[in-house]
Amino acid sequence: MIRIACIFACILSATALPAPGQDASLDVPKSVVAGTAFSIPAAGSGKATLYIAGPDGVLKRDVQLGQPIAIAASELDDAGHYIAVLASNSSSQTAQFDVIAANQPASISFLARPSRLPVDLQNGITGAVYVFDSYGNLITSPVPVNFELSVASAPAQTRTVVTNLGAAWTGMNSATKEGNAKFMAQAGNVSATRVIEQVPGEPCGLKMSAQKVGDKLNLVTDPLRDCGGNAVSDGTIVTFTETWGGGQTTVDVPLKRDIAQAEVPAHMGARLSVATGVVMGNEIRWEGKE
C-alpha cells in the first residue's frame, strides 16, 4: 500500500513538474472497456518508462519510443479512473482515461427478502439485483433485468426493471396458496434463482370437539386452516384448557396432520376451550355428551 502511494506520489510529481521541453499530452482513448486490448502511440525516440496508475495498482513497463505501446487484453480489467505517464530522460507525457465495465452482464448478485412470509401479502417480497461484467465490475450503464416469481398453482408474476447505476429492485406479492415460490432474476443471459417459502396465515375458525374415552375426554380440533383455506403448518402449538370448579388443566400440543389432539380428565360441568397463538376457538361445556 505504501509502495503504491509512493508510486502515485512520483507520478503526480512528474505530472505537476514537467521537465523542460516536454510533450504534455499522451494520446490515449478517453475510455476503454475493461479487459480489452488497446494501444498508445508513443512519439519520439529512445527508451522510456510507462506508468499506468488505477484503482487496483500501478502498471510499469519499459518501452521504446516511436512505436505504439500495446496494452494486452485483461491487463486493465478493473473499472475506474486511470492516469498514464510516459517518462523518458528528457520529457514526460501524461494522460487520464477511464476503464469502464463491459455492457454484457456476466454475473448478478440477487438479494431476495424475506425467505419466508405469509400468503397473500402485497409487495411482501422484494428483490434487488446488482449486475456485474466478467471482471466483477458493476455495470453502471442501464441494463434491463427481468424478475419472475412463479408458483405451481398460479400464473407467474413478472416485472422488467432497468438498472440505475448498476442496481434494479422490485416488489412482488405473495401468492394466495402456500408453497415454495421460485423467484428468478435475469439480466442478459445470466440468471439467479431464490426460493421464497410462502406459509399459511393466521388460523381461521378454530373448532374442537370432545368425546369421552374411559375417564378422560379426547379433545380434537377440526383440520386447521387459514382464511385462504391453506392448511396451517404442522407443529403449530394449540392450547387446550379445561376449567372446572376444582381447578384447571392445560396442555400445549403441536398440530399433526392438520389436527391437534389431547386427552384431559373428564370433569362434569367443565368448560373446555381451545386457542392457538392469539386466536381463540370455540368453547364446550362438558355435560356428559358432545
Added chain:
Amino acid sequence: MGRLLALILAAATVVLIVMGTVWPIPSAAAYAGITGPNTSYSTSTPEGAVDDLAHTIGQQNWGRAYSLLNNKSEFTQQQFINDIRGSYPGLRTYATLDTYEAQPLRATDNQAEVRLRLRWSTVVGTFLDTRDVQVVRNGDGWSPVWPLVKEQRVPPQVIPVNYLRWDVIYRGPGDDWGAQDVEAPHIRIVDMRPVQRAAGVAVLGEVLNEDVVPAFVSVKASLLRKDGSTIATEEAFDQISHLLLPKQVTPFLIMFPNAELSDVDSIHMDPTSNLIAASADPVVEIQNQKLSPAPYSVFSGDLSNQSGQIVNIAHVLATFYDQSGQLVWVGDQYIDRALQPQIPVPFSIPVPEDLARKVSSERAVVATYSNAAFQ
C-alpha cells in the same frame, strides 16, 4: 447513655461470637468447616442422630448414611440414593446440600419424630426437601428410620412417537454474499407491564412466536430516564421459555434490582429470535391447576409427561392475570426430579400476597430439557 448502649452491644456481640465458635450448632459447624469431614455427631439424642444423618448425606457418603438407618432392611442402598438424588438425571442429581435444619416434633422414651429440612443448591437456585423422620432408640443411642418415598417407575415398554422435528440448513461460508439465509423467526411481544416490588422493578410480559418455525427467543429491557439516558439493562435470563414452537406464547420476567419505577420514563424492549433445530416432543400436560387464596397463595398442579421420552429438567412458568386480563405477575418453579412418562409430578409456585388478591385467572407453560434431545 448512647456510649453505654454501644458498649453493651459490642460486648454482647463478642460473647455471641465466642459462644458460636465454642459451641456451634451442628449444621453451621459442618458447613463452616469447623468439624472434620468424618466427624460423628452424638447419637445420644434423636436430634443428634438426624444431624449425623443429614451431615453424612451432605458429604455424599452414601455408604455411611445408609448404615446409620434403622430400617435398612426395607430398601437397598441404591433405592436410598435414588430417593435423594433421583433415579434419572435431574436437578437433584447435580445438587449439593447447602444447609439443613432438624426440628424435633415429638418424643417419647423410645421414639421421636424430627422434621428434617434439607436445602439443596443447584445452578438455578435452591430447593427444599422436607422429611419427617422417625427416630427410634437403639441401645444407648438413637437411629433414624428413613421415610423412603419409592419413586414410581414406568414398566419397560415401547412407546411409539411420531413427533415433528425441524432441522435447519444455514447459509454456508462459500455462498455468494447475495445468497439468502434462512429468515429468523418472527416474534412479537403481545403484553408488557412494569411492576414495582420491594427488590426493584420487575418488567413482566408475554412473547408470541407468530411464525411457522421454532424460535430461540430472549428478551432484553432497558429502563430509560426522562432525558433518554439508560438506568439499567437486564435480560429475562431463565425466567422465560427460550424455545418457542410456532404460535406458542411464553411469559417473561425481567428484574431490575434496586431500581425505582418513579425514576423510569420509558422502557425499551429488545426481543431477539434465532431459528433453531427443535422437536415438538415431549408434550407435557399441566393437570389440576389451582390457585389457593391469599394469604400464602400458591399456584399448584401436576405435570404429566405425555411422551415416551424422560424429561430431565422441567421448568414451569405461570402467568397471572387480573379480572380485566391484565398481567399481574409471572412466577416459576424448576422441578427437581426427572419427569417419567405418564407419572404426574407436583409443582407449586408461591404468589406474593399483595398480588395474589388481584389474580383472577392464570396460565402455565412448561419448558423442558431432555438429555435424549442432545444425543
